[in-house]
Each structure stands twice: as structure tokens, then as C-alpha cells.
Amino acid sequence: MAGAATRPLAIALGDPSGIGPEVVAKCWDNRDSFGLPPFVAVGDARSVGQVWDGPIEVIDDIRDADSAFDIGLPVLHVAAADPTFPGQPSGSGAHCSLDSLELAVGLARSGMAEAVVTGPVSKVQLYGIGFSHPGQTEFVAERCGISASNVAMMLAGPTLRTVPVTTHVPFAEVPAQLSTALIAARGRATLRGLQRNFGIAEPKLAVAGLNPHAGEGGALGREEIDIILPAIDMLRSDGWDVVGPLPADTMFHAAARSRYDAALCMYHDQALIPLKALHFEDGVNITLGLPIVRTSPDHGTAFDIAGQDRADPRAMAAAILMAHACVGSRLDSADA
Secondary structure (H helix, E strand, O other), rough: OOOOOOOOOEEEEOOOEEEEHHHHHHHHHOOOHHHHEEEEEEEEHHHOOOOOOOOOEEEEHHHHHHHOOOOOOEEEEOOOOOOOOOOOHHHHHHHHHHHHHHHHHHHHHHHOOOOOOOOOOOOOHHHHHOOOOOOHHHHHHHOOOOHHOEEEEEOOOOOEEEEEEOOOOOOOHHHHHHOHHHHHHHHHHHHHHHHHHOOOOOOEEEOOOOOOOHHHHOOOHHHHHHHHHHHHHHHHOOOOOOEEEHHHHOOHHHHHHHOOOOOEEOOHHHHHHHHHHHHHHOOOEEEEEOOEEEOOOOOOOOOOOOOOOOOOHHHHHHHHHHHHHHHHHHHHHHOO
């Protein structure tokens, strides 16, 4: 197992009816083979017991997590108001997932947790209880006092990192939402995040075009000329190493990936399709631009397989390891 941390990571279990409880429990079960640091689950302990027969250590104080970790899975219990069941999403489960997220983020912000890892939630269920944010990323940013435009959602795997400029919006709305200021802000958050969280002193950023062939000189659209290139020029004038706009269909083969540290993409699927094609089992979502480290496995609630002992824990393990590594990079940077 990895060397003991002074503080545990806080893992919000996500929707108690999804696969979050199962994959977190399996991570504890395989903590030595995965090389995981100590962590504490935050959520309804009953949801773990429904899908796993291993030892659970319910604790009242996160400071007890480190000693409990060698005995069983430490859980800071956040009780759902009504019973929840695997594969059966409900409003009660949504409230529980939001309360768990709030507590986990608070623990990281207070410094009592090393970082926060967020389990998968159901946006449909959250929207049904009045959740007004596009996703967990924006919620965490707000709780940290950071504007959503100043953070970036990075999807990271062993050979590729991508950042979408626009995230969970209909594709038809993407062109109207793109602006030079937004692209530049996402680019800065990405570049600074590469320095702070990954220890890359002089990061290189590749920027994708919006249109086929990056607009073909304006013949296939002018967004590259009118919106994207001015943002690239702004970043370059700040001293960053940035290339583009590049045709997205030639950016993600092995040779191309070796020439940059992250790819800034214009919309959700442009960023997530290549990442998931290459790293479906070990892709990690990390929020850049926050005062805390926040990661998440790049998969959903998978209600259809919840409670069937079929969920793969490798993405959750990768999210835990990346959070721990990012904390280490921040500490190294602070000491430099």
C-alpha cells in the first residue's frame, strides 16, 4: 500500500442507488494491489452494506479514519431520509448524494481531508430535487468561491488529457456559447492546472477547432478565425506555449498526442470521445482552478448493473490515485 497520508481523502459515494458504494468498497478491498492511500467514504453506510459484505467502520470524526482504515472501510454516515435500493434511483437518494457531496467538499476546504473524490450522481434525479448546477464540477466551484468560467473540467488518462470549453449543453447551442474570453479562461485554467496539479513547468496546449478541418480557412465556418484564434493569441501573449486551432480528426493519434500535454476542445463529445476510446477503464475527471483537489471517475451511476457485483473499480481507483498525486504535486510546487 502507498505510504500513509497525514490526512485521508474524502470520497463522496454519489447516488446510493448507483455503483458508487460498490466501487468504493472494492477499492478498499483491493487497496494493497491498487496501492491506494487512506480514504474515508462519505455517504449512507447502509448503501455499502447492501452491495458488499466486507467490514465497515462507521466513524463520527474524520480524524478517526486513518486508524479505522486498516480494520474496515471508514464511512462518515450521511443517512438518506428514506430507504434506498441498488438500481432504484429516488429523490431520497438524490438528496443523500448532494448532502454527501457538500460534506466531502467541506472537509477538503477545511483541510481535514487531503482531497475530495466524487462518486457518480444522477443529474436527472438531482434536477428533480431543485439542483440548479449543470453538474458536480460547477457545484464544487461555487462552494469554493470560484466562478464556473475560471475552472476547467479535465478528463485525464495515462496518454491523454482533454478539456472541453463547453460542457453539458445541447450541441446546437455550442457555437453561441463559445467566446474568445471563455476559451482563453479555460485555456489559462488548463495551463495553470498542468503546472500545479501535474508538475509540468512549461506545459504545451493544443487547441481544437470547432468545424471540420478547423474551418478550412473560413470555407467551413468562421469560428476558428473570429473566436478561437484570438483566444490562442491572448494565451500566447501571456507567454504560454499554445498551438491551433487544429483539425480535431488529426489531434488524437499517438504521434499527435506526444506533442502536447493537454487538448482544449470546443464541446463535450469532442473531448470525451477520444478520452473514453483510449482510457474507458481508467479515465479520471479532475477539476482545475480550485483551491482544493477534486477528482472523479469518468463513469456514471450505471443503475442497470448496481447491486449485481459487476461494477469495475479501476476508474475509482485511478481517481483516488490521481487525487493523491495532485496533492503531492501541489506540495512540491509550494516547497520549490
